[in-house]
Amino acid sequence: MKVDRLVSIIMILLDRERIGAQELADLFEVSPRTIYRDIDAINMAGIPVCSTSGVGGGFEIMQKYKMDKKVFSTADLSAILMGLSSLTGMIRGNELVNALAKVKSFIPADRAKDIELKVNQIHIDLSPWMGNRNIGPYLESIKTALHESKLLSFEYVAHHGNKTARTVEPYQLVLKSSHWYMQGYCHKRNDFRLFRLSRMSNLQIQEEFFTPRDYQKPQLDFADTLETIQTRIKIRIHKSVMDRMLDYCAYENFLPDGEEHYIVSFPFIENEYYYDILLSFGDKCECLEPPHIREEMKRRIQDIAAVYES
Incomplete structure (x- = not known):
């Protein structure tokens, strides 16, 4: 479902009293069925569109709900522009650029400067500082496959470096914690999977092509689950890595230990990911307790040292 088409339909309904499904379908070069889905989406968004059958019938915004450009407050337009601007910076495409231009057309001249000031107060840049340069092109390919309901094929590196060939029906792009994922139905696993780009x-x-099937969106909020499986361990860090450590725990968990160090109550799960976090701090981080995690850290450090000794 194209963002720019929905915005355009809303603008047409604002300017015209009534328009037929076939006329809209011809205008946007889609099927009447697609137009009906778009109208449903607009209704779900809170803009009541009613339909009239017969000669001269069509879609119209309910007369008691006449919306004009003033319905958008400065805060509303600023939020919409910030969201669209952040997407156009990472996902290229005419539909987002057109949607951005059309939303800007709602801005009255006397509020343009104020809205521009508020939009510029927050800048959202989803592009990475460094890393895999395939992410941008892959986003475009997945977006195209989503729109056209086409299968995707790729090689995927899972745990322990295992590479497998996959054929997937794409259903959703997900940005989570600065990483892009694709939710899709994997023909190899015969189930839905979340793939990291x-x-x-x-x-x-x-x-x-594939026929879209019913699916549930992936679970992305694990806050409650983490609360039950995380334990607190005591670590001692040098002040030089405090800024990095704040990415993993709040300042309230830091207790000064002399002039150069802090004792930190660190949320920990006994798996590779969390051990790697602690090891990434090198000699600026020491696990104090519990004893069995401290011993495991020593073993891993010795294994690293053995690699260089050989």
């Missing part, structure tokens, strides 16, 4: 290679759009 940075682990993909040789991504190709297939000519084969």
